[in-house]
Structures are given as C-alpha cells and as structure tokens.
Amino acid sequence: MKENKEFVKEITNIEDDFAKWYTDIVLKAGLADYTDVKGFIAIKPYGFAIWEGIQKYADGKFKEHQVKNLSMPVLIPESLLNKEKEHVEGFAPEVAWVTVGGGETLEERLCVRPTSETIFSTMYAKWLSSWRELPYLYNQWCNVLRWEKETRPFLRSREFLWQEGHTIHETAEEAKKFTLEMLDVYQDVIENLLAIPVLKGEKTPLEKFAGAESTYTVETLMHDGRALQGGTSHYFGQNFTKPFEVKFQNREGKEEYAYQTSWGISTRLIGAVIMAHGDNRGLKLPPRVAPIQAVIVPIAIKKEGVLENADKLYEKLKEEYRVELDRRDQYSPGYKFNDWEMKGVPVRIELGPKDIENHVCVIVRRDTSEKIEVLLDEVERRLGEILEEIQRNMYDTCVKRVQEKTTIAHNLEEFEKNINENQGYVKTMWCGSNECEETIHERTGAKSRCIPFKQEHIGDTCVCCGKPASKMVVWGRQY
Amino acid sequence: MKENKEFVKEITNIEDDFAKWYTDIVLKAGLADYTDVKGFIAIKPYGFAIWEGIQKYADGKFKEHQVKNLSMPVLIPESLLNKEKEHVEGFAPEVAWVTVGGGETLEERLCVRPTSETIFSTMYAKWLSSWRELPYLYNQWCNVLRWEKETRPFLRSREFLWQEGHTIHETAEEAKKFTLEMLDVYQDVIENLLAIPVLKGEKTPLEKFAGAESTYTVETLMHDGRALQGGTSHYFGQNFTKPFEVKFQNREGKEEYAYQTSWGISTRLIGAVIMAHGDNRGLKLPPRVAPIQAVIVPIAIKKEGVLENADKLYEKLKEEYRVELDRRDQYSPGYKFNDWEMKGVPVRIELGPKDIENHVCVIVRRDTSEKIEVLLDEVERRLGEILEEIQRNMYDTCVKRVQEKTTIAHNLEEFEKNINENQGYVKTMWCGSNECEETIHERTGAKSRCIPFKQEHIGDTCVCCGKPASKMVVWGRQY
Numbered sequence: 032m033k034e035n036k037e038f039v040k041e042i043t044n045i046e047d048d049f050a051k052w053y054t055d056i057v058l059k060a061g062l063a064d065y066t067d068v069k070g071f072i073a074i075k076p077y078g079f080a081i082w083e084g085i086q087k088y089a090d091g092k093f094k095e096h097q098v099k100n101l102s103m104p105v106l107i108p109e110s111l112l113n114k115e116k117e118h119v120e121g122f123a124p125e126v127a128w129v130t131v132g133g134g135e136t137l138e139e140r141l142c143v144r145p146t147s148e149t150i151f152s153t154m155y156a157k158w159l160s161s162w163r164e165l166p167y168l169y170n171q172w173c174n175v176l177r178w179e180k181e182t183r184p185f186l187r188s189r190e191f192l193w194q195e196g197h198t199i200h201e202t203a204e205e206a207k208k209f210t211l212e213m214l215d216v217y218q219d220v221i222e223n224l225l226a227i228p229v230l231k232g233e234k235t236p237l238e239k240f241a242g243a244e245s246t247y248t249v250e251t252l253m254h255d256g257r258a259l260q261g262g263t264s265h266y267f268g269q270n271f272t273k274p275f276e277v278k279f280q281n282r283e284g285k286e287e288y289a290y291q292t293s294w295g296i297s298t299r300l301i302g303a304v305i306m307a308h309g310d311n312r313g314l315k316l317p318p319r320v321a322p323i324q325a326v327i328v329p330i331a332i333k334k335e336g337v338l339e340n341a342d343k344l345y346e347k348l349k350e351e352y353r354v355e356l357d358r359r360d361q362y363s364p365g366y367k368f369n370d371w372e373m374k375g376v377p378v379r380i381e382l383g384p385k386d387i388e389n390h391v392c393v394i395v396r397r398d399t400s401e402k403i404e405v406l407l408d409e410v411e412r413r414l415g416e417i418l419e420e421i422q423r424n425m426y427d428t429c430v431k432r433v434q435e436k437t438t439i440a441h442n443l444e445e446f447e448k449n450i451n452e453n454q455g456y457v458k459t460m461w462c463g464s465n466e467c468e469e470t471i472h473e474r475t476g477a478k479s480r481c482i483p484f485k486q487e488h489i490g491d492t493c494v495c496c497g498k499p500a501s502k503m504v505v506w507g508r509q510y
Numbered sequence: 511m512k513e514n515k516e517f518v519k520e521i522t523n524i525e526d527d528f529a530k531w532y533t534d535i536v537l538k539a540g541l542a543d544y545t546d547v548k549g550f551i552a553i554k555p556y557g558f559a560i561w562e563g564i565q566k567y568a569d570g571k572f573k574e575h576q577v578k579n580l581s582m583p584v585l586i587p588e589s590l591l592n593k594e595k596e597h598v599e600g601f602a603p604e605v606a607w608v609t610v611g612g613g614e615t616l617e618e619r620l621c622v623r624p625t626s627e628t629i630f631s632t633m634y635a636k637w638l639s640s641w642r643e644l645p646y647l648y649n650q651w652c653n654v655l656r657w658e659k660e661t662r663p664f665l666r667s668r669e670f671l672w673q674e675g676h677t678i679h680e681t682a683e684e685a686k687k688f689t690l691e692m693l694d695v696y697q698d699v700i701e702n703l704l705a706i707p708v709l710k711g712e713k714t715p716l717e718k719f720a721g722a723e724s725t726y727t728v729e730t731l732m733h734d735g736r737a738l739q740g741g742t743s744h745y746f747g748q749n750f751t752k753p754f755e756v757k758f759q760n761r762e763g764k765e766e767y768a769y770q771t772s773w774g775i776s777t778r779l780i781g782a783v784i785m786a787h788g789d790n791r792g793l794k795l796p797p798r799v800a801p802i803q804a805v806i807v808p809i810a811i812k813k814e815g816v817l818e819n820a821d822k823l824y825e826k827l828k829e830e831y832r833v834e835l836d837r838r839d840q841y842s843p844g845y846k847f848n849d850w851e852m853k854g855v856p857v858r859i860e861l862g863p864k865d866i867e868n869h870v871c872v873i874v875r876r877d878t879s880e881k882i883e884v885l886l887d888e889v890e891r892r893l894g895e896i897l898e899e900i901q902r903n904m905y906d907t908c909v910k911r912v913q914e915k916t917t918i919a920h921n922l923e924e925f926e927k928n929i930n931e932n933q934g935y936v937k938t939m940w941c942g943s944n945e946c947e948e949t950i951h952e953r954t955g956a957k958s959r960c961i962p963f964k965q966e967h968i969g970d971t972c973v974c975c976g977k978p979a980s981k982m983v984v985w986g987r988q989y
Binding site for chain 2: 064066067068072073074075076079080082083099100101102103104105106107108111124125126127128129130131132133134140141143150153154157158163169174176178179180189190192361
C-alpha cells in the first residue's frame with residue numbers, strides 16, 4: 032500500500048509544471064483517462080458526476096426560460112455544411128467524415144457534427160410557417176467532434192460533450208435579448224455553481240464564431256493566470272436563416288426570415304474547475320457541484336463501536352448531503368486523508384473513539400485545512416453552514432486572483448512586460464482593427480478575451496497603433 | 511384553419527394500414543420528423559420529453575442499484591471491434607466508418623459505436639487490478655449508429671439514443687444475478703411507467719446478442735399483434751474479458767478474468783408506447799410519462815372571466831401536475847380537443863362560463879372519453895385519482911390484448927393458422943434445435959420471442975420436428 036508522503040509526491044508541483052500538474056490531477060483524481068484513439072477520453076464516473084451536476088443545474092435554468100430539449104442527427108451531409116460560407120470555412124478543416132456505411136461507400140460523405148447550426152436551420156425551415164409559432168427555444172445535450180491537432184483532456188479533445196441551444200425569433204431585438212439571457216445563465220452556472228468569477232463581454236470580430244453577427248462570452252482566469260473561455264452565446268441575425276430559408280409569415284402577412292441565436296457550454300468546464308481551484312494536494316471541488324460533499328473517515332476503524340457510530344453519522348447526513356463513509360480497512364487514515372484530498376472532497380469528517388466518547392466529530396475543510404470540532408447533535412446544521420462557507424471562500428479566492436492578475440497597459444512594451452511577469456488579464460484601449468489585434472497576438476502571445484460590457488476609461492489611444500481608440504479590451508494568453 | 515373532421519381524416523385508419531397509421535402519429539403528434547439523411551430522425555421536443563421521462567425514471571432505478579454513469583468515446587478503432595469474433599460478425603456489416611479526420615485519411619478507420627462492449631472492455635482491462643475494486647457498475651446514455659437497410663422512426667433508425675450498462679463482477683453468479691436485476695428494472699420501466707405488460711424470458715441461441723452467453727429479454731405486444739423487444743440484458747461470462755484481458759487478482763491472490771454483463775433500452779420504447787396504446791384519434795400517453803398530463807381548454811375563451819378563471823385553475827394545478835393551458839384564440843374548442851387528443855394528453859379539462867358559475871370543471875379522459883364533472887375545490891385531488899385510473903386502465907387494456915392474442919400450437923399447421931388469423935404470441939413446445947427455429951421462421955414469419963421464465967406444460971413434443979421437447983417457447987412476428 033502507498034504511504035502518505037509517496038502519495039503526495041506523485042503529483043507534479045503546481046508551480047513547477049502546471050500542464051503536467053493538470054494531467055496528473057485528471058488521472059489521479061479519477062476524472063478521466065486516455066483511450067486508444069488520440070484526443071478521445073473516457074470520462075470516468077467521478078468526472079462524469081461533475082458533468083451531471085452542471086447539466087442538472089443548467090438544464091433547470093434553461094427550462095425556467097422555456098427552453099425545451101430535443102435531439103438532432105449526429106451526421107450532417109457535406110452539402111448542408113457548405114451552405115453558410117464563413118461557417119464552413121471555420122469548421123470544415125477540423126471535421127471527421129463518415130464515408131462508408133453498411134459496407135458501402137456513401138454517395139455523399141457525412142460529417143460527424145462539430146456543431147449543429149446547419150441541421151437546426153434545415154429543420155427549422157421545414158417546421159416554421161407563422162409568427163404565432165415563434166420563438167423556437169430548443170436545446171440538445173450531445174457529443175460533438177472537432178479534429179484538433181493538439182489535444183488535452185477536457186480542455187481540447189476531439190470529442191466533447193456539451194449542450195447547444197438554437198433559437199429562432201420573430202424580431203432581431205428579441206433574439207439579441209435572448210442571446211444575453213443565456214449568457215446570464217452561463218454566468219450563473221460558472222459563478223454560483225462552480226465558484227469561478229467570470230468576465231462578461233463581446234468577442235472581437237477576429238474571435239467571434241464562424242457565421243455569427245456577434246459572439247458574447249464569459250471568460251475565466253485559471254490558477255496560472257491563463258484565460259479559459261467558459262461559455263459563448265451567439266447572435267446570428269439572419270446569416271443562417273437566409274441561406275437555409277428559415278422564413279415565416281409575419282404579423283403583416285409578409286414573408287420574413289427569422290432571427291437566430293446559438294449558445295453552448297461543454298465538458299471544458301470540468302477543466303476550468305480543476306485549473307481554477309486545484310492545488311498541490313490535488314483537486315478542490317466547490318461544494319455545490321462536488322459529487323461527494325463530505326467523506327466520513329473513521330479513526331481506529333477496528334476498535335469497537337467506531338464503524339457502528341460512523342455508520343449512524345452517515346445515515347443521519349445522507350438524507351441532506353452527498354456523503355460517503357470510507358469503510359476500507361486496508362488503508363490507514365493518513366492514506367485516506369490524502370486520497371480524499373486528491374479527489375477534492377470539500378469536507379472530511381473524522382470520527383474516532385475519543386470523539387465518540389465526547390459526542391463530537393472533527394470537520395476538516397479542504398480549502399483551508401481548518402479543523403472544526405462539532406457536536407454530533409449539531410453536525411447536520413453545521414455541515415451545511417461550513418459547505419456554504421467553503422463555496423463562498425473558493426469564489427472569493429478566485430476573485431482575489433483575478434484582481435491581482437489584472438493589469439493595465441498603454442503601449443506594447445508595458446503589455447509584454449505585464450504578461451510575461453504575471454500572465455493574467457491585460458486591459459488596454461484598442462482601435463478596433465484586426466491588424467492591431469494580430470500584431471498584439473504575435474508580440475505577446477495574448478488574444479483578446481472580450482470587449483467587456485463594463486467599460487472603463489483607461490486612455491484614449493490604441494495600445495498597438497497609438498491611434499484614437501474608444502474601446503477597452505481585455506487580453507490574455509489562453510487555453 | 512383546419513376543422514374537426516378534416517383534422518381527424520388526416521390520420522390513416524389504424525385497422526386499414528397500421529404502418530401508415532404509425533408514421534402519421536409520429537409526424538402529426540409532433541414526436542419526430544425525417545431529416546435529409548435516410549434513417550436519421552430529428553426527435554422533436556414533444557417526443558424527446560417522453561424520452562426524458564424514461565431516462566429520469568430508469569436512471570433513478572439504476573442509481574438505486576449503485577450504477578454510476580460515465581462517458582466512453584463515440585469512435586472505436588477497427589482493431590478493437592475485431593477482437594471478439596462473434597461480436598464483430600454480428601456488428602461489422604452494419605457500422606458506419608470514419609475514414610477522414612482533420613483533412614487527412616486516417617491510418618486506421620474508426621467506426622461510430624454500434625454498441626460499446628469493446629471499448630468498455632478495453633478500459634476495464636486498463637483500470638482493474640484487484641477483487642476489492644469489483645464490481646464495476648457503469649452505464650452511459652448516448653447515441654449509437656447501426657446502418658440498417660429498412661428504417662422507421664424510433665423502431666429501426668440508423669442513429670438511436672439509448673443507455674448501455676456494462677458491468678464486471680468477481681463471480682459468474684454475481685454477474686448473472688445482476689443481469690436479471692437489470693431485466694427487472696426494464697420490466698419496472700415498461701410496466702409501471704409505460705403501462706405495457708412484458709413477457710420475460712431468455713432468448714434462444716439464434717436470437718441472443720452477438721458475443722453473449724445468455725440474453726434475457728422483456729417482450730411486448732403491439733396493437734396489431736406484432737411483438738416488439740422492449741429491452742435486453744446480456745450475460746457474457748468471460749467471452750469478452752478473456753480476449754480483452756480484463757483480469758484481476760482474486761481473493762486467493764491469483765489472476766482471474768472478470769465476469770461481465772451489458773444491458774440496454776432505447777428510444778425504441780417511444781415506438782412501443784405509440785403502437786401499444788394509440789388509436790384512431792391519435793397518440794395515447796400513459797399519465798406517468800406524459801409530458802403534459804392535463805390540458806385546460808377554456809370554452810368561450812373571449813367571454814369575460816373565462817381565461818382569468820382558467821388561469822387560476824392552471825396556477826393551482828401546475829404545482830403538482832404537468833399541466834398546460836391552451837390560450838390560443840385562433841382555434842375553436844373542437845379543433846383544440848382533436849389537437850390534444852392527437853397528442854395523446856391523458857386528460858382534458860374543459861372550463862366554460864356555465865362551469866365557472868357552478869364552481870365546476872369537466873374532466874374528459876383520453877382513454878375512455880368519459881366526461882366527469884368535478885367541483886373546482888376538489889379538482890387537485892380528483893385529477894390525481896383520475897390520472898392513476900387512466901394509467902391502470904391503459905395497462906389492463908394491454909394485458910387483455912395479450913391474453914386475447916395468445917394462442918397455443920401443437921404443430922406447424924396450427925401455428926400458421928393461429929398467427930395468420932390473429933398475429934399475437936404463439937406458445938409451443940420446442941426441441942431446442944436451430945434448424946426447427948429456422949423452419950418455423952420460414953413457414954410462419956414468426957421468430958422466437960423468448961423461452962419464458964414462467965414455463966407451462968402444454969405438450970411434450972416439438973411443434974416443428976415432433977421430437978421430445980421440454981422447453982416452451984413464445985413466438986411472434988416482430989418489429
């Protein structure tokens with residue numbers, strides 16, 4: 032059996048090699064594993080339970096907005112993909128093609144969906160006739176494929192799980208409003224469930240979705256100061272509804288093309304949770320999404336009455352919390368402590384013969400290592416309070432990091448210096464040109480995260496070309 | 511706007527052309543639609559909501575059995591598929607192959623999973639080391655592809671949604687027990703949620719799953735007397751764990767191959783619901799799985815106070831039931847009645863000015879057309895009772911049909927006569943030989959449904975060859 036120290040040694044130090052630390056966590060916390068096909072992972076039950084938590088929470092919010100789920104085909108004919116020019120240019124290079132089915136070469140090859148705007152638009156064209164039916168607010172939870180060159184579990188894999196919402200509306204105004212409402216849902220999921228603060232704004236033309244009129248985003252900042260896109264919501268105007276002929280009879284009895292949106296979050300968010308909260312002892316899960324919120328570790332498990340009392344405690348807590356009792360007798364408590372810390376369980380509850388005598392147990396917080404002696408009579412209430420404190424503290428810790436790692440730059444020298452020292456977000460003014468954005472990326476390795484909704488006046492000239500600039504942009508090196 | 515009679519005329523008569531009636535229901539009740547790719551359907555929100563109901567119920571039952579969800583890759587390398595001989599022979603002819611990814615021809619082609627025994631076995635081999643970790647009780651809800659020649663929405667489509675559970679165990683006994691426990695879950699889902707009685711038993715060698723040692727099934731009987739396989743649960747023994755080397759150190763410290771099961775139900779069950787319960791007025795949904803359990807149709811909607819009172823009723827009922835208020839003012843009540851009957855909503859609640867005056871509403875049952883006047887003060891309680899009565903009545907109706915359509919045959923002449931007159935289940939004795947089973951199929955068009963767990967003594971000789979026979983088999987023409 033592995034002993035405490037060896038166990039901890041197995042993870043790469045987070046400050047030494049963040050990328051390797053990340054992979055260690057994915058594998059050793061039992062979240063996912065590599066498979067025989069490059070870029071395809073098996074999401075293990077513990078990792079999948081986090082995804083189920085995200086699904087349940089987000090799906091509930093979607094339904095509050097009258098969104099309904101459906102299921103569209105996984106295969107899309109090449110001719111459909113080709114209908115919207117920018118879209119096909121964006122996605123065609125990274126799709127996987129089915130060319131043989133049932134032993135025969137297909138007449139037209141079919142791509143495994145990289146995203147489903149084309150198929151939704153095709154079906155919407157078939158279904159829609161009158162303004163009375165609008166809006167269509169539909170979503171699907173499914174898998175998609177994008178043949179990336181470089182792959183990393185959760186962050187960039189050739190297959191990933193996500194939800195893709197696709198809506199059509201009677202007016203541009205209503206569609207735009209809905210685009211932003213879904214962005215608010217993503218903010219809610221990421222901040223309130225996953226305890227990660229977001230930066231909200233609009234993507235620049237270079238960074239927007241292939242075929243969108245505007246892309247809105249919630250951006251997050253990881254432990255190492257790199258940025259990760261948390262979720263995006265796109266307003267398409269009539270970019271798809273025109274080529275796909277998604278039209279309806281409007282209130283005036285005239286034919287009109289519908290106004291469209293799409294929006295998605297994916298299993299990437301599991302990567303965000305790992306990289307926003309984890310530390311040298313392993314994963315650290317926010318209580319609200321943790322598959323196991325508290326684990327009871329009996330001390331001196333073989334002593335009379337210990338396991339029995341631990342079981343009583345387990346039975347008492349399991350009604351209200353996601354709790355587990357570690358009954359394994361082949362491991363020492365020390366080994367178990369490390370094991371559950373690695374798995375990021377927010378709270379450990381120690382219960383030994385002395386505790387039982389004194390009618391107490393010891394609650395140990397994963398986030399602060401604080402030990403709290405709690406009367407067994409009060410444990411149900413106290414556990415709830417402590418879990419909420421942990422949730423809040425984890426969120427606050429991330430907010431503090433964003434504050435510390437956000438700088439302002441007025442010229443490219445400052446920009447380079449800031450990002451090389453600190454990573455993080457760099458705020459600058461920007462003239463709005465693609466050329467400046469590309470120059471900045473070449474010089475600094477940073478990409479625009481977004482044009483934040485909350486604009487600040489930090490200057491009047493573009494950080495790159497020095498010409499007059501009215502927009503503040505936030506930049507960062509990204510995952 | 512369409513009027514009552516025309517509306518009903520649009521469905522093919524169920525006795526005239528059952529296949530066409532089925533397709534009419536699928537399309538006109540808004541369950542699904544055809545897409546541009548043959549054999550691939552779009553499951554529309556109303557149809558998908560039925561699937562969500564099945565998922566929620568079944569997933570809860572799986573979790574009661576300690577089953578955990580995970581996610582395996584959608585693509586399987588050809589070399590993996592080839593590892594188990596019977597399995598590849600069973601599935602290779604009907605798979606879809608991805609041959610190009612990211613613009614390049616792949617070195618090894620990858621099939622879109624038709625089922626995932628091979629990939630589960632590969633990962634289990636990687637993960638498993640000791641008996642202490644067993645059992646693995648894992649499941650995934652996902653899409654699979656099988657390139658069928660003839661396709662029909664829900665019943666036989668090239669893509670379908672399902673769950674596939676894959677477990678490994680320390681002993682053969684435990685694995686066999688679990689196989690049957692999952693079959694019990696399927697019985698529970700189909701009988702208690704979908705109100706369709708099942709026939710439980712073991713598949714004959716000819717009908718079992720490619721690579722399985724035994725396949726167990728829950729069979730159902732449709733309105734037209736044809737059989738539909740509702741769900742199957744397979745015991746593999748070590749058929750996969752040996753070629754895939756899924757082994758563990760057993761309690762004696764020796765290496766041993768694990769014992770395996772798999773089990774699945776799919777969106778086919780939506781087809782079963784349509785064909786078991788539907789009638790000439792459309793779909794008929796069992797209340798427990800109906801996305802809308804009751805619809806309130808205001809009578810004289812424009813009269814003062816009607817919509818207001820309907821709204822009050824809606825607000826009162828929606829806490830406890832899945833209820834909808836039909837606010838559309840462009841349709842007559844008659845049109846709406848037909849519309850909701852077509853969609854199979856179990857209960858319609860009519861509320862007009864007279865009703866409001868008398869503090870009552872009228873509940874109309876979809877299954878019996880019975881009209882029940884109910885005091886508005888009692889409607890919450892009464893609605894629940896009536897929904898349960900409908901659920902029970904729909905189940906009982908199916909039980910009666912099975913009884914009426916089940917016959918016994920002692921020789922092939924009787925068999926042919928029975929099945930030509932009646933379709934339905936035909937019970938016979940069977941000697942156990944593949945040859946007799948094939949002869950029966952050629953002569954009668956029927957396939958063995960199963961060797962029922964509940965055996966009856968109906969003779970001593972095989973219905974086909976006349977040799978001594980100890981097994982009773984149930985046969986039927988199938989979907």
